[in-house]
Amino acid sequence: MSKFVEALDTYKKQMTEKLGMKVDDDLLKAVTKSLGPSIYRKDASKVSCSEKAELERVKKNLLIKKWGMEDSAKLDDAIKEVCQEMGSSNRNKYRAIFYYILVKKFKMEDSYLKK
Secondary structure: OOHHHHHHHHHHHHHHHHOOOOOOHHHHHHHHHHOHHHHHOOOOOEOOOOOHHHHHHHHHHHHHHHOOOOOOHHHHHHHHHHHHHHOOOOOOOEHHHHHHHHHHHOOOHHHOOOO
8 A cells, every 4th residue: 555545544534533524535635645745744744733833834825825815814714713623632633634624614626626
């Protein structure tokens, strides 16, 4: 089994078992693939909700730069909601899952799933 498939399995398991989410396998795969080699680096593969600079990076690099959104309190609120949704006791807030939830929240599936 490849490292990529192992990572997908880990994410899907956490999403279904710990977070109680239904998973769109194609979307999860596309979001994970878009993260490139960062999913293999322990630190880069996770989002730290306790680090303000990390959350600011998510907002600037994903929401503003990649998705072209306007900087607003709405973006900060959405990021905080994802942190809460993933749970404060969850030490493994995987970036792929974090981004997946943001994709769903902002209805950006089309930017990952080319039809």
